[in-house]
Amino acid sequence: MKPFGAAAIAAALLFMPLAALSGEDQQPSQPEPPAAGAPAESPVTAEQTNPFLPGEQTIGLSVGLQIPALMYFPTSNTYGSLSQLDLGGSFSFSYQYFIDRGLAIGGNIAGAFNNTIGDLSVFTAPLGFTTSYWWSAMPLEFSVLGEVGGYLSRYNSKGMLGPFAKAGGGAYWRITSGWSVGLQAYFWFVPELHFDPYTDLNALAGYVETSLGAVYHL
Amino acid sequence: MRTTQCVFARVFARSLCAAAALLASVLAASCDNDYALYQTVAKEPKLSGTTVFQETTCTNVFAFNGNYYATTARLYSSVIHPYSTTSTSWSQVNVGGMSSYTLRSAVLVGSTIYALTGDNSSSVALYSSTDGSAWTSVTLPSYSGTLGSSQTFALDALYSAGGNLYAEAMLYGSANGAVGTPYYYLYYYTGSGWNVVSSFSSQPSTPIRGVVANSDTSPTTFWFASTGMLYSGSSATGSDASSVIGNFTSLSGKSIWAISYTGGHFYVSTTDGNLYQDSGSAEQVDSSSRPLMKVISVPYSSPSSIILVGTDTNNVNTAACGYYEGTFGSLDLGSSSQDVANSAVFATTVSAFPVLNFYYDSTNKNLFACVAPGTTSTSYYGLYENTWSGSSWTGWDAQ
Numbered sequence: 001m002k003p004f005g006a007a008a009i010a011a012a013l014l015f016m017p018l019a020a021l022s023g024e025d026q027q028p029s030q031p032e033p034p035a036a037g038a039p040a041e042s043p044v045t046a047e048q049t050n051p052f053l054p055g056e057q058t059i060g061l062s063v064g065l066q067i068p069a070l071m072y073f074p075t076s077n078t079y080g081s082l083s084q085l086d087l088g089g090s091f092s093f094s095y096q097y098f099i100d101r102g103l104a105i106g107g108n109i110a111g112a113f114n115n116t117i118g119d120l121s122v123f124t125a126p127l128g129f130t131t132s133y134w135w136s137a138m139p140l141e142f143s144v145l146g147e148v149g150g151y152l153s154r155y156n157s158k159g160m161l162g163p164f165a166k167a168g169g170g171a172y173w174r175i176t177s178g179w180s181v182g183l184q185a186y187f188w189f190v191p192e193l194h195f196d197p198y199t200d201l202n203a204l205a206g207y208v209e210t211s212l213g214a215v216y217h218l
Numbered sequence: 219m220r221t222t223q224c225v226f227a228r229v230f231a232r233s234l235c236a237a238a239a240l241l242a243s244v245l246a247a248s249c250d251n252d253y254a255l256y257q258t259v260a261k262e263p264k265l266s267g268t269t270v271f272q273e274t275t276c277t278n279v280f281a282f283n284g285n286y287y288a289t290t291a292r293l294y295s296s297v298i299h300p301y302s303t304t305s306t307s308w309s310q311v312n313v314g315g316m317s318s319y320t321l322r323s324a325v326l327v328g329s330t331i332y333a334l335t336g337d338n339s340s341s342v343a344l345y346s347s348t349d350g351s352a353w354t355s356v357t358l359p360s361y362s363g364t365l366g367s368s369q370t371f372a373l374d375a376l377y378s379a380g381g382n383l384y385a386e387a388m389l390y391g392s393a394n395g396a397v398g399t400p401y402y403y404l405y406y407y408t409g410s411g412w413n414v415v416s417s418f419s420s421q422p423s424t425p426i427r428g429v430v431a432n433s434d435t436s437p438t439t440f441w442f443a444s445t446g447m448l449y450s451g452s453s454a455t456g457s458d459a460s461s462v463i464g465n466f467t468s469l470s471g472k473s474i475w476a477i478s479y480t481g482g483h484f485y486v487s488t489t490d491g492n493l494y495q496d497s498g499s500a501e502q503v504d505s506s507s508r509p510l511m512k513v514i515s516v517p518y519s520s521p522s523s524i525i526l527v528g529t530d531t532n533n534v535n536t537a538a539c540g541y542y543e544g545t546f547g548s549l550d551l552g553s554s555s556q557d558v559a560n561s562a563v564f565a566t567t568v569s570a571f572p573v574l575n576f577y578y579d580s581t582n583k584n585l586f587a588c589v590a591p592g593t594t595s596t597s598y599y600g601l602y603e604n605t606w607s608g609s610s611w612t613g614w615d616a617q
Contacts, residue, residue, distance in 0.1 A: 071256055080256060080257075081260065084259050085259065116259055116262050117262050117264045118263060118566060119265060119566040120566060122255070122259060153255060156258065156564075157553075157565060158250045158255060159249050159250055160250065160255045194251050194254075195251055198254075203257060205256050
């Protein structure tokens with residue numbers, strides 16, 4: 001993988017553990033022992049203090065940058081130069097429903113474009129189902145998210161569709177009771193798969209989305 | 219609150235399903251299984267055009283004396299070069315020793331370049347050069363009658379055919395000062411003076427559309443065309459020419475936009491998207507009735523040659539769309555996956571623009587497309603080059 005692409009992916013993946021550490025720092029690592037003579041209390045776990053309760057819902061909007069991160073051709077075992085694609089833009093709209101404390105499922109529709117070195121444009125529009133985990137260290141909120149689905153790409157008047165996967169997360173500031181805003185970073189995995197007899201055209205592409213997100217808590 | 223959440227969930231779920239259905243239908247209709255998207259992206263060349271042709275219309279290219287010459291509002295030259303993704307250098311030619319001039323037309327006749335300059339009818343001048351650097355003034359034809367006070371008479375285009383120089387002159391305005399019908403004269407250059415080509419039975423009131431011959435060195439057939447007239451004969455002066463417009467099915471009454479001789483055939487292109495071959499047959503090439511430009515034959519793998527014909531805009535309801543390619547009778551719109559444009563960047567080169575002219579240098583296997591790129595983007599250029607490798611075309615690249 002090209003250094004730039006690897007760095008971008010690494011940045012996206014490193015983002016979440018740091019955020020998780022930040023959130024966990026707010027919780028005591030061990031429950032305080034009860035005072036002598038006081039009645040014993042059940043330990044307070046992080047799960048129990050998670051404010052995202054089952055049944056809650058969020059909608060999210062984002063706009064950001066789309067960074068080319070991977071262009072690999074398995075048939076020839078070669079990598080395409082990422083400089084063939086310019087820095088692009090992305091947007092998304094998502095919905096999540098909490099099925100357990102901190103755990104949400106939902107859907108996401110997005111679009112992203114990157115201009116090419118020859119003044120064309122690659123447009124990718126994924127649609128997928130998401131699973132995410134949220135926790136809070138008020139006023140900060142954090143999430144990690146995985147998404148699987150499909151995508152449509154358009155380039156040079158040609159169309160392509162295929163499976164799609166996305167992973168990453170975000171850190172948000174709860175600015176009001178309803179709204180949180182923050183930064184997100186996701187890696188988009190965009191495999192270009194062809195049926196026989198064109199399997200030699202297969203490619204694995206990837207992008208890093210770094211975006212500004214707004215989440216509304218219903 | 220809970221009710222609101224349920225309503226929103228239902229609305230979102232339905233929206234998601236609708237979006238999924240829409241996306242699925244779009245996907246099913248738009249998936250190109252045989253097209254390598256990212257492999258094509260990885261091979262894209264960077265357009266490397268120079269400012270000389272940036273947003274500038276080019277009308278003609280020819281090779282002479284080790285250089286390519288290209289015509290815009292000036293004449294430019296560049297050392298003969300193949301397709302390259304690196305920037306190519308073009309230098310202005312100071313026609314007649316002038317660094318500032320307006321070029322009306324330039325052609326190569328045998329081993330002499332003729333260049334017609336002039337901002338307006340009163341400043342028209344004609345120069346010739348046998349080396350591209352030293353220029354000699356050429357006497358202009360004069361109107362045989364008496365010009366009225368408001369009438370103008372001036373050359374506005376040059377043609378090269380059969381090793382001869384031809385020039386179109388326009389007589390504009392009426393003798394009494396009122397706006398009248400313009401008349402067009404086609405002149406033949408004898409080497410020392412000018413004679414009016416006598417082929418046309420009446421003086422055309424529509425522009426000359428070209429003069430072509432079946433050979434540059436030993437021509438036996440000449441064709442002369444104005445918008446509504448088409449004559450053919452064996453004399454370069456048109457003295458024995460006769461109308462051949464009736465030889466073509468339904469050509470009579472149509473507007474001729476260009477004539478050409480290439481690959482052993484004469485072609486007539488009309489403003490309504492039809493192409494006629496000297497066999498007498500016709501093909502409705504453009505279903506949207508875009509005017510067709512000159513035809514050129516270029517090498518190809520199978521068959522061994524194909525023809526290209528550019529499109530113009532009819533200024534009414536259609537924009538130009540690049541060019542058509544293939545064999546006569548089965549021409550298809552050029553695209554990135556078609557015959558000549560083996561390049562991902564077709565869409566940002568000659569596609570969707572008027573392709574006014576082609577020039578193929580058979581010695582060096584280089585093909586040029588002269589384009590009117592408009593002024594909407596500095597990424598668009600007026601001249602593109604493509605090189606035949608012996609088995610395929612390299613793809614268009616800006617000059």
